[in-house]
Amino acid sequence: MIDVIMSPSLLEASLLEQAQVVVLDVLRASSTMVTALANGAVEVRLFDSVEEVTATRAALRATTPRVLAGGERGCVPVPGFDLGNSPAQYRPEVVAGATVLLSTTNGTRAATAAAAAQHLYIGSLLNAQATAEALLPAIDDRHTLFVPAGTDGRASLEDWLGAGAILWYIFGGTYRGDLSFTDTAWMAYHAFAAVKDRLPAALRLGSGGLNLIQAGFEEDIDWCAAINSRPIVAEARRDPLRVVRG
Ligand code: MLT
Numbered sequence: 001m002i003d004v005i006m007s008p009s010l011l012e013a014s015l016l017e018q019a020q021v022v023v024l025d026v027l028r029a030s031s032t033m034v035t036a037l038a039n040g041a042v043e044v045r046l047f048d049s050v051e052e053v054t055a056t057r058a059a060l061r062a063t064t065p066r067v068l069a070g071g072e073r074g075c076v077p078v079p080g081f082d083l084g085n086s087p088a089q090y091r092p093e094v095v096a097g098a099t100v101l102l103s104t105t106n107g108t109r110a111a112t113a114a115a116a117a118q119h120l121y122i123g124s125l126l127n128a129q130a131t132a133e134a135l136l137p138a139i140d141d142r143h144t145l146f147v148p149a150g151t152d153g154r155a156s157l158e159d160w161l162g163a164g165a166i167l168w169y170i171f172g173g174t175y176r177g178d179l180s181f182t183d184t185a186w187m188a189y190h191a192f193a194a195v196k197d198r199l200p201a202a203l204r205l206g207s208g209g210l211n212l213i214q215a216g217f218e219e220d221i222d223w224c225a226a227i228n229s230r231p232i233v234a235e236a237r238r239d240p241l242r243v244v245r246g
Helices: 029-038 050-060 107-113 128-138 157-174 183-195 199-203 207-215 218-225
Strands: 002-004 019-024 043-046 067-073 099-103 119-123 143-148 234-237 242-245
Touching: 002 157, 002 183, 019 107, 019 128, 019 157, 029 043, 029 099, 029 107, 029 119, 029 218, 029 234, 029 242, 043 107, 050 067, 050 099, 107 143, 119 128, 119 157, 128 157, 143 157, 157 183, 157 199, 157 207, 183 199, 199 218, 207 218
Parallel strands: 002 143, 019 119, 019 143, 043 099, 067 099
Antiparallel strands: 043 242, 119 234, 234 242
16 A cells, blocks of 8 residues: 555554555755755754754764754754754765754654654655665565645645655556555645746745745745655664664
8 A cells, every 4th residue: 555644643553564654844954954964964863852952962072973962843943953954954064974863843753753664765855766776676565655844733845745756766667457455545645736847936925834934044045845866765774763865
């Protein structure tokens, strides 16, 4: 079964253990993680709270040469952190060789909620096709579950478009009519199909895009809309929860 769930709060532990899962926070946490890894970060560790990031940065600084704290609250950078949640900040000269510690309002929390998955990937428009190709080998043997992070428990347009993009490449890569897409998977697929040639405009229409515009981060929307521009697989590992290049 290939499914898109409405909210991370609907995740069931029993299903996660058998599933390959893709968490998406297209604006902007997933796009930031994918950009950081594509630009040479060693790993992106994920945290629910600002306090955990601060404590981990202090603990790691003695042993780890380059540690950077990144993230946002209310879209704006956290005071005292090295970086915000704008993917463009995660340039090669900033992140190459670094361990990034990231905490965001919804995206990193959605990944934490899905941490028990058998395989956990971070998906975005930037790495849509690469993520689809990583999922395909196990598509017949495991549940494939897309988890749009959404905003404060509500669905976000851009995360569904991100899921739809990956589903587009899964279907387009196989043309298999027997792949069991649920109705929500088809909804995401068709939503992406409808706007795939005008993603920057489409991302501006949802509440996530409008929030970023209001907060002064409109150019991040164009960055996050650049489909397949960072063709890497971003795969999570546990204990501690972190994302590395797959
Ligand atoms: C989140 O995790 O809620 C988002 O990444 C928010 C943002 O883009 O600032």
